Structure formats: C-alpha cells, structure tokens
Amino acid sequence: MDTIKFDTSVNYERLISDKSVNYAFSQNLCKVNINKIVNYAKAIKAKNFVQVGIGGSALAASAALSFLQKGAQEKNYFCLDNIDPQRLDTVLKLDPKQTVFHVVSKSGTTIETLSQLFVIKQHIKNPNIVISTDDRDTFLRAFSVKNDYEIFDIPTDVGGRYSAFTSVALLPLAFFGYDIESYIEAAKQVVRDTRGGWGFPIDLANLVVSTYDRCKVFVMFAYKDRLYEVADWFRQLWAESLGKNGVGQTPIKTLGTTDQHSQLQLYQEGIKDKLIVFLDTISNVDFTIAESFEPFNYLKGKSIAKIMEIEKQSTRKALDEVQVPTAEIFLENINEATLGAFFCSLMITTAKVGEFWKINPFDQPGVELGKKYTKERLQND
Numbered sequence: 001m002d003t004i005k006f007d008t009s010v011n012y013e014r015l016i017s018d019k020s021v022n023y024a025f026s027q028n029l030c031k032v033n034i035n036k037i038v039n040y041a042k043a044i045k046a047k048n049f050v051q052v053g054i055g056g057s058a059l060a061a062s063a064a065l066s067f068l069q070k071g072a073q074e075k076n077y078f079c080l081d082n083i084d085p086q087r088l089d090t091v092l093k094l095d096p097k098q099t100v101f102h103v104v105s106k107s108g109t110t111i112e113t114l115s116q117l118f119v120i121k122q123h124i125k126n127p128n129i130v131i132s133t134d135d136r137d138t139f140l141r142a143f144s145v146k147n148d149y150e151i152f153d154i155p156t157d158v159g160g161r162y163s164a165f166t167s168v169a170l171l172p173l174a175f176f177g178y179d180i181e182s183y184i185e186a187a188k189q190v191v192r193d194t195r196g197g198w199g200f201p202i203d204l205a206n207l208v209v210s211t212y213d214r215c216k217v218f219v220m221f222a223y224k225d226r227l228y229e230v231a232d233w234f235r236q237l238w239a240e241s242l243g244k245n246g247v248g249q250t251p252i253k254t255l256g257t258t259d260q261h262s263q264l265q266l267y268q269e270g271i272k273d274k275l276i277v278f279l280d281t282i283s284n285v286d287f288t289i290a291e292s293f294e295p296f297n298y299l300k301g302k303s304i305a306k307i308m309e310i311e312k313q314s315t316r317k318a319l320d321e322v323q324v325p326t327a328e329i330f331l332e333n334i335n336e337a338t339l340g341a342f343f344c345s346l347m348i349t350t351a352k353v354g355e356f357w358k359i360n361p362f363d364q365p366g367v368e369l370g371k372k373y374t375k376e377r378l379q380n381d
C-alpha cells in the first residue's frame with residue numbers, strides 16, 4: 001500500500017504481532033452490492049443530499065465528502081446529526097423536489113434520527129426518503145416498509161462506526177459521483193497487505209500500546225482543512241471502541257496551523273500525556289508570494305503550501321525536542337482509493353489495540369445509560 005506513509009520519532013516496542021484481519025467490517029467488503037448502490041444513486045433526481053443520522057451513521061459520509069471535495073459542486077451535502085432545530089430549519093427550506101433524505105440508523109431506534117425523520121415527514125409532502133438500517137427487524141425498517149421507502153441493509157454484525165463500507169457512506173459517495181469501487185478495492189487491499197505483513201495499521205497500534213503508560217491522549221493533528229472531518233470520524237472510532245473497562249485514550253482533533261496558535265502551548269509545555277499524530281495530505285492548489293516586503297523578504301518565492309509544510313515540520317521538531325512522542329500519517333493522494341485504505345487501516349488499528357487491551361472494540365455499552373434517562377424523561381414529560 002504505497003499511498004499511505006507513516007513515520008514516527010518514537011522507538012516503540014512491537015507488542016502486537018498478530019496480523020489477522022478477521023472482522024465483520026473486513027469480511028463485509030466482499031459482499032457489498034456496488035451496482036445496486038451506484039444505480040440507485042444515479043437515478044436520484046435531486047441536487048441536495050441530506051444525511052439524517054448521527055455518530056457512525058453520519059461521520060464516515062461527512063468525512064469522506066469533505067476529504068474528496070473537488071471545489072465547486074453542483075450538488076450540496078447537508079448532515080442532520082446534531083439535533084439542532086436551526087440546522088433542521090435550513091434543510092426544511094430546501095426545494096423538496098431537489099432534495100433526497102438518506103435516513104440512517106443501524107439500530108433503527110435513535111431518538112435524534114427518528115425525531116428529525118418525523119418532522120421531515122410532517123413538513124414535506126411526499127419527501128424523497130431512502131433508508132439504511134440493520135438487516136434485522138428494526139422500528140425504522142418496519143416504518144419504512146409501511147411508508148414505502150427504499151431500504152438498504154446494514155449487515156447486523158457491522159457496527160455503526162465500522163460502517164464506512166456499507167450504504168451508510170457508499171450511497172452519499174455514489175450520489176456525488178465518487179468511485180466507490182476503487183474505495184472498496186483499496187480497503188480489501190489493506191486487509192490482504194496487512195495479513196501479508198504490511199506495516200501501517202499494526203505499527204500504529206504498537207505505537208499506541210507501547211506509549212500508553214504515558215500517553216492517555218491521542219491528538220490527531222490534521223494539517224489540511226479536508227482532513228479535519230476525517231479526524232472527527234476517527235474520534236468516534238477511537239473513543240467508543242476503546243473507552244471501556246477503565247482504559248481508553250482520549251482522542252482530540254486539532255487543526256494545523258490554526259491550533260498551533262491555540263493548543264500548541266499546552267502540547268509543548270503542559271502535561272506530557274499526549275501522543276501527537278500529524279495527519280496530512282497533498283495540496284492540489286497553491287499560491288506563491290511573488291513580491292518582497294521588508295522585513296518579510298524571506299517569504300518571497302515561498303508558496304502557501306510550502307509555508308504550511310515548514311510550519312508542520314518545525315512544530316513536530318519542537319515537540320520532539322521536549323520528548324513529546326509524535327508520528328505522521330501522510331496520504332499521498334486525494335482520491336477514493338487512498339481514503340478507503342485509510343479508513344480500513346484505522347479500523348484494523350482500533351481492533352488490534354482493543355484486543356491488546358482485552359476489551360471488545362465493537363460494542364458501546366457505556367452510552368446506554370444516558371439514552372435510558374433521556375427516554376424516561378421524554379416519556380414522563
């Protein structure tokens with residue numbers, strides 16, 4: 001896999017050597033019905049795509065579209081995850097004939113998603129709705145059958161935050177014309193390569209577990225705007241998968257260079273409890289400073305991308321000098337294959353770290369209590 005480069009300044013131990021990848025999300029890669037999704041997406045006559053879902057039912061789609069964005073698009077993407085009436089209002093004001101709602105809930109019971117679906121249904125006459133939900137019976141499935149909505153199945157054993165290779169993200173990607181076949185193929189290749197000894201997913205897992213005594217915080221320092229939502233996707237994967245039984249590592253997303261001027265002081269001189277992983281990719285647009293302005297003459301001939309690169313390298317050097325462990329993941333292309341490879345790699349890393357810590361990286365029992373209290377309050381209010 002030559003599109004992802006990984007390097008670290010840390011001499012870490014190889015505590016994990018198992019390179020098997022027998023997980024539901026990886027096995028599902030061979031079962032996806034690409035043609036059905038592409039054909040359905042092509043037939044959608046709309047220019048607005050609204051993803052109605054939260055957590056794993058939204059983050060991969062939003063991250064993927066943000067990473068792959070090609071500048072001005074004729075089509076628009078909206079995401080109703082946070083249940084904020086103001087955001088819902090914006091979406092309800094869109095031309096319904098030009099809008100498709102992709103309502104996603106693995107469990108089919110998430111209050112934020114269902115509430116917004118009910119409001120959409122009530123405000124718009126014959127809204128164009130398509131559903132992704134668990135392939136077992138869920139409330140959402142029954143509701144969709146009753147209302148004659150098209151349904152895409154999310155395999156039962158593929159959890160929400162591991163669903164980047166199901167219709168949850170594939171349908172929006174296909175709607176915006178992205179090549180979901182090469183996205184999935186690259187993920188399959190990561191599975192094969194990892195089994196065959198390719199390093200990145202297992203190396204990153206080893207870096208995490210061997211520095212964990214000291215590093216209880218994982219900072220993903222995204223150095224391009226298009227990677228910020230990718231870091232957001234990673235936060236859920238890392239937090240919900242690994243935060244249990246009294247262990248876990250707090251994932252933080254940070255934007256370089258913006259957060260050099262906001263968070264770096266803490267990383268440099270504050271408590272040394274962080275592993276800082278720079279995430280970067282190429283710039284496919286750039287601007288060079290042609291004139292000389294005293295006393296900033298040294299900027300003449302430098303491009304904005306070059307300045308950003310030098311800032312990243314200098315920030316990393318400064319952190320290395322005070323023994324803050326750093327690493328960098330560099331995505332060499334902005335395309336579907338690189339993204340598919342990256343998502344799959346990080347899922348493998350997460351599963352491996354979970355196994356090493358002897359926790360189940362695929363469940364999330366800790367979110368249930370808050371949900372129970374919410375339901376009780378809503379029922380009794």
Ligand SMILES: O=P(O)(O)OC[C@H]1O[C@](O)(CO)[C@@H](O)[C@@H]1O
Binds near residue numbers: 240364
């Ligand atoms: O897809 P669902 O079932 O609506 O769940 C949304 C999100 O809620 C959670 O269950 C946590 O509350 C996540 O694991 C999941 O991604």
